[in-house]
Amino acid sequence: MGILDVKNVNKRFGGLQALGDVNLNVAENSVHAIIGPNGAGKSTLLNCLVGKLIPDTGSVMFDGQSVLGRKPFEINQMGISRVFQTPEIFGDLSVLENMMIPCFAKRDGAFELNAISSVGSQTDIVERAEQMLEEMNMADKRHMHAAALSRGDKRRLEIGMCLSQEPRLLLLDEPTAGMARADTNNTIDLLKQIKEERDITIAIIEHDMHVVFSLAERITVLAQGTPLVEDTPENIKGHPKVREAYLGESA
Amino acid sequence: MLGLQKKDASLLLLVFALTMLAPFILNPFPEGSGWAQFNAGYPDLMQRFVIFGIFAIGFNILFGLTGYLSFGHAAFLGVGSYSAVWMFKLLSMNVIPAIALAVITSGLFALLIGFISLRRSGIYFSILTLAFAQMSFALAYSVLTPITGGETGLQLALDDPRILDSISAAAGGNIPVPSLFGIEMRDSSEWSVGSWVFTFNNGYYFAAFIMLCSFYLSIRIFRSPFGLMLRAVKSNQQRLNYTGLNTRPYTLAAFVISGMYAGLAGGLMAAMDPLAGAERMFWTASGEVVLMTILGGVGTLIGPVLGAGMIKYMENILSKINSDILHTWFAFLPDGLEDFIVTIIYPFIGKGWHLTLGLLFMMVVIFLPGGLVEGGQKIAKLFKRGKKDDDGAKAADATTPAE
Ligand SMILES: Nc1ncnc2c1ncn2[C@@H]1O[C@H](COP(=O)(O)OP(=O)(O)OP(=O)(O)O)[C@@H](O)[C@H]1O
Ligand SMILES: [Mg+2]
Numbered sequence: 001m002g003i004l005d006v007k008n009v010n011k012r013f014g015g016l017q018a019l020g021d022v023n024l025n026v027a028e029n030s031v032h033a034i035i036g037p038n039g040a041g042k043s044t045l046l047n048c049l050v051g052k053l054i055p056d057t058g059s060v061m062f063d064g065q066s067v068l069g070r071k072p073f074e075i076n077q078m079g080i081s082r083v084f085q086t087p088e089i090f091g092d093l094s095v096l097e098n099m100m101i102p103c104f105a106k107r108d109g110a111f112e113l114n115a116i117s118s119v120g121s122q123t124d125i126v127e128r129a130e131q132m133l134e135e136m137n138m139a140d141k142r143h144m145h146a147a148a149l150s151r152g153d154k155r156r157l158e159i160g161m162c163l164s165q166e167p168r169l170l171l172l173d174e175p176t177a178g179m180a181r182a183d184t185n186n187t188i189d190l191l192k193q194i195k196e197e198r199d200i201t202i203a204i205i206e207h208d209m210h211v212v213f214s215l216a217e218r219i220t221v222l223a224q225g226t227p228l229v230e231d232t233p234e235n236i237k238g239h240p241k242v243r244e245a246y247l248g249e250s251a
Numbered sequence: 252m253l254g255l256q257k258k259d260a261s262l263l264l265l266v267f268a269l270t271m272l273a274p275f276i277l278n279p280f281p282e283g284s285g286w287a288q289f290n291a292g293y294p295d296l297m298q299r300f301v302i303f304g305i306f307a308i309g310f311n312i313l314f315g316l317t318g319y320l321s322f323g324h325a326a327f328l329g330v331g332s333y334s335a336v337w338m339f340k341l342l343s344m345n346v347i348p349a350i351a352l353a354v355i356t357s358g359l360f361a362l363l364i365g366f367i368s369l370r371r372s373g374i375y376f377s378i379l380t381l382a383f384a385q386m387s388f389a390l391a392y393s394v395l396t397p398i399t400g401g402e403t404g405l406q407l408a409l410d411d412p413r414i415l416d417s418i419s420a421a422a423g424g425n426i427p428v429p430s431l432f433g434i435e436m437r438d439s440s441e442w443s444v445g446s447w448v449f450t451f452n453n454g455y456y457f458a459a460f461i462m463l464c465s466f467y468l469s470i471r472i473f474r475s476p477f478g479l480m481l482r483a484v485k486s487n488q489q490r491l492n493y494t495g496l497n498t499r500p501y502t503l504a505a506f507v508i509s510g511m512y513a514g515l516a517g518g519l520m521a522a523m524d525p526l527a528g529a530e531r532m533f534w535t536a537s538g539e540v541v542l543m544t545i546l547g548g549v550g551t552l553i554g555p556v557l558g559a560g561m562i563k564y565m566e567n568i569l570s571k572i573n574s575d576i577l578h579t580w581f582a583f584l585p586d587g588l589e590d591f592i593v594t595i596i597y598p599f600i601g602k603g604w605h606l607t608l609g610l611l612f613m614m615v616v617i618f619l620p621g622g623l624v625e626g627g628q629k630i631a632k633l634f635k636r637g638k639k640d641d642d643g644a645k646a647a648d649a650t651t652p653a654e
Contacts, residue, residue, distance in 0.1 A: 076495035090486040101483055102494045104476055110497040115477040
């Protein structure tokens with residue numbers, strides 16, 4: 001029994017079957033990659049995990065509890081953090097403030113009316129955020145507007161924000177999409193380091209096979225909304241069905 | 252000082268000094284001189300400056316921090332006024348219970364309207380609040396006449412119960428006036444120096460004191476974790492939701508707080524002049540506070556107060572200039588030229604002050620999206636150039652986006 005258990009999930013958009021009988025089991029403390037051609041339903045599946053979409057049928061269990069019918073913030077408080085396909089950060093706030101918000105969410109829960117004390121007086125939060133920025137190698141940018149960061153740094157910040165909540169499951173939707181080679185390699189190193197340093201389960205959607213094969217312990221191949229195979233990277237590489245549905249296409 | 256950073260504390264101190272010295276600052280021209288009509292240091296107008304300042308400060312907590320643009324905030328102003336007048340009628344002419352009730356009822360009313368309107372965002376939220384405010388206006392004007400006085404408005408009467416001050420009411424034959432433990436709000440003392448006359452009005456100083464408290468509270472809110480969350484709502488609500496924060500109670504709390512500020516302003520209006528009418532809830536009044544906030548600088552601390560002062564000054568001073576006055580000003584010019592200049596200026600003054608306001612508003616929105624505050628900052632930067640390197644100034648800007 002894994003930490004995330006998806007059973008018989010179906011999702012239709014009008015006449016389009018975006019997800020058809022998806023079963024997925026992610027083992028605790030593993031890195032699980034989901035790959036598949038454009039439009040395969042990878043993001044749709046992720047949306048069903050975090051409460052952005054509700055599947056038509058099927059069940060999604062996280063650590064033995066159903067996530068269906070819960071709001072995104074409730075699912076996050078259960079221990080699932082998500083990094084989006086295009087970085088979602090607070091562009092108008094400083095980098096440090098960006099980092100403090102998830103720290104507040106971790107400490108105070110979904111709502112806390114703390115309208116009188118100053119942010120600066122919350123020393124535990126400030127320290128935690130500073131330490132997290134240090135870890136992300138972004139401490140020197142703490143006073144910058146987040147909107148002014150480079151795309152790679154935005155992604156780094158978003159990952160850092162998710163990690164500061166110490167989630168049990170981290171979901172990444174194409175974290176290296178649109179990145180230069182160097183940035184991609186940095187991201188791979190960062191994720192490897194994250195995995196080494198803490199107990200965390202990572203589910204990652206990725207097109208870049210270099211990223212997938214350097215990180216994943218298991219791979220699920222999705223095509224037209226249905227999982228084709230699930231196996232270790234070594235076996236996936238040589239799998240004829242996968243070559244046909246996915247790798248063949250990109251070659 | 253008072254738990255504020257140095258920069259905020261000096262801003263508060265500046266506002267304190269300006270409000271306390273307002274009777275002097277606003278009356279720079281000697282009585283009887285041609286410029287005397289630009290003097291704004293009379294009680295009625297000074298009271299309006301600070302009361303609308305409170306209204307705009309509160310509005311800015313919602314609009315400036317969360318980005319939710321309410322088009323119905325005048326409803327809370329009206330509710331505050333009605334509540335205060337009822338307190339004068341039933342309980343006592345003391346302004347404290349009247350203002351307390353104004354804040355409480357407007358807060359409850361904001362809770363109800365906010366709960367419903369905040370189900371939507373963007374333009375739909377604005378339209379919902381507008382609809383609610385217009386509904387309140389229509390109700391106050393018609394069905395609710397027993398409570399609101401309908402078209403004539405709610406006024407005091409000689410035979411009102413006023414349970415707490417029945418003794419003093421029996422003494423005189425006049426309707427009593429609002430007071431703070433016996434200090435009458437309408438009383439003023441005057442001080443003449445040469446040909447200058449300075450007026451110190453009790454009501455003004457009381458309202459100014461409340462405005463300073465409101466301003467201080469708003470600084471605390473801006474700098475608090477709650478304020479940070481509200482700014483995050485404006486920046487990226489989706490990220491906030493996926494970061495485990497429930498945005499709804501945050502926006503609702505901001506809505507209720509700003510509704511209470513509006514109610515406080517409405518209550519103070521009634522305390523200065525104990526009557527309340529439905530027109531206070533009309534949509535133009537809601538629009539006015541939007542203009543004040545944008546003109547002064549959305550999301551800045553001092554901007555809304557500046558905007559409120561600017562608009563009230565124009566409304567009361569510019570609108571009083573007529574063509575006769577213009578002719579006396581330009582009398583030194585040759586006749587033809589004098590007429591020509593007066594004709595050109597005339598549409599912008601008197602009843603045409605709205606035109607001037609509209610032009611000013613357009614200029615600010617186009618050239619100074621950050622409002623008058625941005626204008627001030629730009630001027631300050633011009634003077635500072637050379638002293639500091641630009642990078643340092645930019646870094647400082649990023650850390651305190653809301654000045
Ligand atoms: N909200 C929606 N409404 C209608 N159709 C949708 C919606 N979201 C996704 N789809 C469709 O569902 C299919 C799966 O989309 P999805 O975004 O999950 O693909 P993906 O595997 O993430 O692709 P990519 O690699 O391009 O990100 C696509 O055909 C898409 O057009
Ligand atoms: Mg996708």
